[in-house]
Structures are given as C-alpha cells and as structure tokens.
Amino acid sequence: MNNSNRIITITLNPAIDQTIILPSLQTGSVNRAEEVHHQAGGKGVNVSARLGEFGIGTTATGFLGTENQTHFTTLFSKLPIRDAFIRIPGRTRTGIKLVERNGKVTTDINLPGAQVGAQDIAALHSHLRGLDLRESWCLIGGSLPPGFGLDDFAALIDLLKSAGARVAVDASGDALRVAIERKVDLIKPNQREITEVLGRDIPDLAAAQSAVLEVHAAGISRVILSLGEVGAWFLDPCATLMAKAPPISVASTVGAGDALLAGYLAGLNTGLDATARAQLATTFAVCSLASLDRCLPPVADVLSHMAEIEVTTADS
16 A cells, blocks of 8 residues: 555544444343454544554554553554554543444543643643644544633644644534634544534435535635535545445444544555545445454455446536
C-alpha cells in the first residue's frame, strides 16, 4: 500500500468498548448476555485500526489513562500504528454497547472520561508541533473529555491548519459546529448529527443532499453524510455521489461510521478516484457491520467487494 500521504488520528476521549450481545434487551429485568467483547475504541483509534488492517500506517494520539492501557498498547503493537498518545493519570473510560442479537438495535452507555489538565493539553500541542504536518490528514474523532472545552477544540483545529495539515472532524453537537465554523477540510456526520447542527429534519435523500450542499457552501470542501442502511452521500471537489450497499446480515453497527471514514481516507491515500473512494469507504463499513470484532477481512477480499457497491451521481 502507498503510505506516502501520512494520516494522524487524534482521539481526545478514547474508550475501551465493552460490547455485550443479548437476545434482546428487556429494561427493568435481568438480562443474560450471550457474548462479551472488549476492544480498544474511540473514533480515531477505530479509524487507525481499520487503516492498519488495510496496510496503511497511521500515527495515533490523544489522551490515554495510565491505569488500563493494555487493550490499546496490544492493538498498536499488532498493526502499523505509531503510539503517540499523551498519558494522563487515571483510567480510560469504558463504553458499554448493548447489542441485540438481530444486529439492528444497539444501546450505548458512554461513561465519562479521565480529567484532562492544562499541562496535558500543552503536551499534546507540543507533540503535534514537533511533527511535519504539511499535507497530512489529521482526524479529530469523538467526544471531548472533561477539562477539554470547545475553546480548546477550536485551538487544536487552528494549530493543525496553521501547520499545513488537512483537518477531518468526526464529532457531534457543539464540537461539530465549531469544526464547520473553522472550515475544516472534511466532516462525517450521520443523519442525527446533521439534523441537530442544521436545526431541521432530514426526512429523505433529497433533503440529505441539500444538507450536504449547505455545509459545503459554508466552506467544507469534503462531506460524508452517513444514512445507515440507506447509504451515504459523498461530496468532494470532484463529485457529489450517493453510495449504497446490497442488503447484508448485520452483526453489530458499532464502529461502522468509523470504518466508513477509514475507507474514504484509504481511498485518498491510495489515489482512488471519487467513485472508487465511495465504493471503498462503503465496503469498509459493510465489512465492519458484518463482524462483531469490526476487523476487516484480507485486503484482496475488501477490494473484491468494491464492485458490489452501487454509486450514483447527484443528478442521476
């Protein structure tokens, strides 16, 4: 794989994902789990993992608690992921995912993260300034930990942009609004997140396309809008495309959006055209949906499935 275009993922509030498989969730009752999986998680970490499985190396940074690092350090040692996390006192949070066996309903319980201090933020800035960020893709993914406010988030974006990086953001709520205000290079909201930011319902594909074009007009050159089983809109300087996968058996939806973004960055990294990028991104997501461990199959299998993804232009 071509690794010339470096990718840096920044996960400010990573989590150990505890995925619990249930026949169905009965609130107010005793539920017996069928399976339990523990994995290093957080949006940026998930993107680095999927890219690493595809043979593309990344640098992963952010804040990581010193008391429970093993899941993360084990993942980083198995894949081409350079561990550049800033260690902070305490424990990295747990994210509990209750997945009902049919794969279509997931209940998330996200615990608070470890407290981040001013010295930790300064250490992250110092580390990033020490990298040659020119023409790299820097992804900031996920929620903000305690102690890291919106002003800190804006300052981080400004630091990356001033260093010549291309900034991608996968966040929600006020953090997503800040990213749009700061005119980052790429955002990847889902339907709920774009609805919240724009303040109106997105009832159908036409409304979703209008939302993508509105965000683009605000200064965002690349937008990926994921719409679940309906597919995803991809807008970039070359085209506006809708990609849809054939029906599949869903094992879990956990991490599918992160896989979608990882596949798009992989397409940029390997020089694919806009249509092929949309196909590869959607293939990454499909592979994640089909597997409880979220891992990609061998690269040759991923590439062979790309032809199954239907891609149409905005005006077709």
